Amino acid sequence: MNALNVAVIVVYLVTVAWIGLRLSGKQRSSGDYFVGEGRMPWWTVCFSVVATETSVLTVISIPGGAxxxxxxxxxxxxxxxxxGRTIVAVALIPLYKRGGFVSAYQYLEQRFGRYLQGIASVTFVVTRLLAEGVRLFASAIPIELLLGEFGLSLGYDVIIVALTLLTVVYTYLGGIKAVIWTDAVQMGLYLLGALIAIAVLTGRVGASGWSEAWQGGKFHLIxxxxxxxxxxxxxxxxxxAIVGGAIFAMASHGSDQLIVQRILATRSVRDSQKAMIASGVFIAVQFAAFSLVGxxxxxxxxxxxPAQLGLSSADGLYPDFILHGLPVVISGLLVAGxxxxxxxxxxxxLNSMSNSTxxxxxxxxxxxxxxxxxMLRLGRTMTLVWAALMALFAMGFSSTTGNVYLTALAIAGYTYGALLGAFLLGRLVKRANQFDAIVAFAATVIVMTFVVRGVEIDVGTAGTVTEKGIAAQWLVPIGVAVTLAVGGISSLFHPAPQPTAPEPAEVVA
Known part of the structure; x- marks a missing residue:
C-alpha cells in the first residue's frame, strides 16, 4: 500500500514538470521568459496567483485553526x-500594463529614478529569499512526517534539495509560462483534495456531525x-480583517513583484483586472473549503x-487524516497535492526574483x-543562482529554533509598508522627488523594525498581564503612513519640480 502511494507521488511530480515544459514552449526572448509576452489566459494567471500565495503551511494550518x-x-x-485586490486592479494595474513594464519597480524608476528602483528591488529579493527560504524549510517538516508514514525517512536537507531541483528544471527552461501552468494544476489538485476530504468526512459524520460542528462554534465567521x-x-x-486586510492585500498584490509579475503576463488591462479580483474570490473559496475540513x-x-489524538499541534490534524482516514492512492494523491x-x-x-534582479x-x-x-541568459542564470541560495538558506534553518522562523514569517511587516508607501508617495505627493522617497523608505524600514520587534499591547483581563504584538494586517498601514508622512515633509524643503513641457504635436501633411 505504501508502495502505491509513493508511486502516485512520483508520477505526479514528473507529470507536473512535463506539463509545465510542454505547455510553456521554447522561450525565445526575455519578455517571453518573464511575462509570457503578455499572452497568458487570465484564468490561468488567476489560479497561479492563488497557488503562489498558498504554501504547505496554508494547506495544513487553516484546517487546524478551524x-x-x-x-x-x-x-x-x-x-x-x-x-484590497479590487483597489489594486483599478488604481495600479492600468499603470503597469500601459507602461509596458515587466517589473512593478519600473514604475518607481519612471517616477523617481533608478536608485529607488534598485533599492526596492534589492529589498524585494532579499526579503523574498528570507521568507521563501524559511517557507521551503517549513514545507520539508510536514513532508518528512508524511513520507515517514510511507516508510521513508529522507531528512530535511534531502527534501529541500529534491524539491528545489525538480522545481528549478521547469522554472529554468519554461519561464513564467511553465510556472503559471504548473501552478494552475497544483492549485486544482490541493483544492480537489479538500473537496474529497469534505465528501469523505460528511459520509462519516453525517448531518449530525455538521450540526455538532455548528453548535461547537466551528462555523463562526465574524x-x-x-x-x-x-x-x-x-x-x-x-x-x-477588513481595513487592515485590504491595505495588506494592496501591498502584497500591488507592490510585491512575486504577484505583480503574474498579473503582467495577461493579454490586456481588463484581463489583468479580472485575474486579480477573481484571485481574491478563489482565496475566499479556498479558505472556506479548508476551514470546512477543519x-x-x-x-x-x-x-x-490534538494532544489527546497524539499530535504535537493542530497542524498535524489534516495530514493525519489524509494518511489514516483516506483510501490508498487517494491519500498518496493528496500528499502530492x-x-x-x-x-x-x-x-x-525563483522566477520573480530572477525577473527583478x-x-x-x-x-x-x-x-x-x-x-x-x-537578458534571457541572465534571467536563466539568476534562476539557478537564487535556487542554490534559497536551498542553502533553507538548509541552514534545519537546526534552528522557532524564534527565527517566527521572525521570518513577520518579514512582510518590515518592508511591505515601505514598498506600498513608495508607490503611493509617487501617486499622491506630486512634489516628492527621489531623495524624499529614499529617505522615507529608509525611515519606514527603521520604524517598522522597532514596531515589529518592540511594540506589544496588554490584552490581559481581570488584573492579568498578557502582551501581544500588533496584528500583521496593521503593520502595512503603519508603514504606509510613515512613508507618506516622512516623504511629504521632506518634499516641503525643496522647490516643487517643474512640469515637463508636452511634446509638440506631429504635423501630418
Missing amino acids: YTDQGFGNVELAFGYII DTDFGLSHILTSSFALPT ALLWAYNDGRT ILGAAMGSLSAA VADIVRGFSRRTLSDQT
Missing part, C-alpha cells in the same frame, strides 16, 4: 483581501469583539484536542544597453 478556535475566521480575512486592544492584536477582529474533522474526532503547494510557491519566487538591478545600472538574448 478545528481549534478560529472557526471560519480566515474567510473573514478574505473579504478584506478582495477589497469576530464582533470591538475592544481596542483586541482590534490591534487579533487578525480576526472585524476592522482588522470543522468536520472536529466532529469526526468528537472534539478531542501538499508537495505541489510547496513547489508552486517556490517556482513563483535582471530588469531592475542589472539592466537599470548597466552602462550599456543589453540585448534581449543577454
Whole structure:
C-alpha cells in the first residue's frame, strides 16, 4: 500500500514538470521568459496567483485553526483581501500594463529614478529569499512526517534539495509560462483534495456531525469583539480583517513583484483586472473549503484536542487524516497535492526574483544597453543562482529554533509598508522627488523594525498581564503612513519640480 502511494507521488511530480515544459514552449526572448509576452489566459494567471500565495503551511494550518478556535475566521480575512485586490486592479494595474513594464519597480524608476528602483528591488529579493527560504524549510517538516508514514525517512536537507531541483528544471527552461501552468494544476489538485476530504468526512459524520460542528462554534465567521486592544492584536477582529486586510492585500498584490509579475503576463488591462479580483474570490473559496475540513474533522474526532489524538499541534490534524482516514492512492494523491503547494510557491519566487534582479538591478545600472538574448541568459542564470541560495538558506534553518522562523514569517511587516508607501508617495505627493522617497523608505524600514520587534499591547483581563504584538494586517498601514508622512515633509524643503513641457504635436501633411 505504501508502495502505491509513493508511486502516485512520483508520477505526479514528473507529470507536473512535463506539463509545465510542454505547455510553456521554447522561450525565445526575455519578455517571453518573464511575462509570457503578455499572452497568458487570465484564468490561468488567476489560479497561479492563488497557488503562489498558498504554501504547505496554508494547506495544513487553516484546517487546524478551524478545528481549534478560529472557526471560519480566515474567510473573514478574505473579504478584506478582495477589497484590497479590487483597489489594486483599478488604481495600479492600468499603470503597469500601459507602461509596458515587466517589473512593478519600473514604475518607481519612471517616477523617481533608478536608485529607488534598485533599492526596492534589492529589498524585494532579499526579503523574498528570507521568507521563501524559511517557507521551503517549513514545507520539508510536514513532508518528512508524511513520507515517514510511507516508510521513508529522507531528512530535511534531502527534501529541500529534491524539491528545489525538480522545481528549478521547469522554472529554468519554461519561464513564467511553465510556472503559471504548473501552478494552475497544483492549485486544482490541493483544492480537489479538500473537496474529497469534505465528501469523505460528511459520509462519516453525517448531518449530525455538521450540526455538532455548528453548535461547537466551528462555523463562526465574524469576530464582533470591538475592544481596542483586541482590534490591534487579533487578525480576526472585524476592522482588522477588513481595513487592515485590504491595505495588506494592496501591498502584497500591488507592490510585491512575486504577484505583480503574474498579473503582467495577461493579454490586456481588463484581463489583468479580472485575474486579480477573481484571485481574491478563489482565496475566499479556498479558505472556506479548508476551514470546512477543519470543522468536520472536529466532529469526526468528537472534539478531542490534538494532544489527546497524539499530535504535537493542530497542524498535524489534516495530514493525519489524509494518511489514516483516506483510501490508498487517494491519500498518496493528496500528499502530492501538499508537495505541489510547496513547489508552486517556490517556482513563483525563483522566477520573480530572477525577473527583478535582471530588469531592475542589472539592466537599470548597466552602462550599456543589453540585448534581449543577454537578458534571457541572465534571467536563466539568476534562476539557478537564487535556487542554490534559497536551498542553502533553507538548509541552514534545519537546526534552528522557532524564534527565527517566527521572525521570518513577520518579514512582510518590515518592508511591505515601505514598498506600498513608495508607490503611493509617487501617486499622491506630486512634489516628492527621489531623495524624499529614499529617505522615507529608509525611515519606514527603521520604524517598522522597532514596531515589529518592540511594540506589544496588554490584552490581559481581570488584573492579568498578557502582551501581544500588533496584528500583521496593521503593520502595512503603519508603514504606509510613515512613508507618506516622512516623504511629504521632506518634499516641503525643496522647490516643487517643474512640469515637463508636452511634446509638440506631429504635423501630418
